Amino acid sequence: MSVFGKLFGGGGKGKGPSPQEAIQKLRETEEMLTKKQEFLEKKIEQELQIAKKNGTKNKRAALQALKRKKRYEKQLDQIDGTLSTIEFQREALENANTNTEVLKNMGFAAKAIKSAHENLDIDKVDDLMQDITEQHEIAQEISDIISKPVGYGEEFDEDELLAELDELEQEQLDKNLLDIGGPETVPLPNVPSTSLPSRPAKKEEDKDDMEDLQRWAMEAL
Incomplete structure (x- = not known):
């Protein structure tokens, strides 16, 4: 019988434990060893304090305390190694269990697909x-x-x-251009309503000028 077989109580001819049972057992073992670790750590601290206390007063008691401390530390190292092994084994079982479930579900789905295709004929589907x-x-x-x-x-x-539509558009465009450039578009100024002031005739102005010139000549003489 293997070590794990003895640990989980399985017989050589009997059916081995399920992955779930083995994982649960390993977790319980991890919990037990973790508590053992905590106990040893406390004992190591206690022995260290005893050695410090009796270092100068009772050398023999101090040495005995250090020896016990060394034994506890050795046990603690062994438990650390055991926990690492158990943790590795548990993770392997969990992965195996996950893979088993995945494959089981994939097989179930494959059977369902096969069952769905049993009544289907590829030629009929193509037609x-x-x-x-x-x-x-x-x-x-x-x-x-x-x-x-x-x-x-x-x-x-x-x-x-x-x-025809292009011709109509061009005709309208030409008409618009003519309207823009034609004279009718420029507004003319309004005719003033008031009459312009009258201007004297040119002859009368010349006559007045001649009279002024003659008057100036007479005064000069």
């Missing part, structure tokens, strides 16, 4: 998909026909209509 594609194309053609505008059976050339 069905071809029928669906054909019906879709027919439905699209019908939609295209229905969506075409109906104008009493008349059909017009779209290019000719576009050309």
Whole structure:
């Protein structure tokens, strides 16, 4: 019988423990050893204090305390190694258990897929998909026909209509340009309502000038 078999109580011919049972046992062992660690750490601290206290007073008692401290430290090291081994074993079992569950569920899903495909024939599926594609194309053609505008059976050339529209737009543009450059667009000033002041005739002005010149000549003589 193996060491783990003895630990978990399994017989050589009997059925071994399940992964869940083994994981639980390992966790209980880890808990027990952890408590043992705490106990030894306290004992080590106690023996250290005894050695310090009797270092100068009772050398023999101090040495005995240090010896006990060394034994406790050795046990603590052994427990540390054992815990590392148990932790490694537990993680391996947990991973194995997880993988087992994953594979079990994958197998269950594979069986479900197989069961779903039992009544399906690949040839029938292919024929069905071809029928669906054909019906879709027919439905699209019908939609295209229905969506075409109906104008009493008349059909017009779209290019000719576009050309005519361009001509109309050019004609309107030319008209707008003529309206902008024409004389009628420039507003003329309003005719003043008041009459302009009268200006004396040129002859009368010349006559007055001659009279002034003659008067000036007479005064000079």
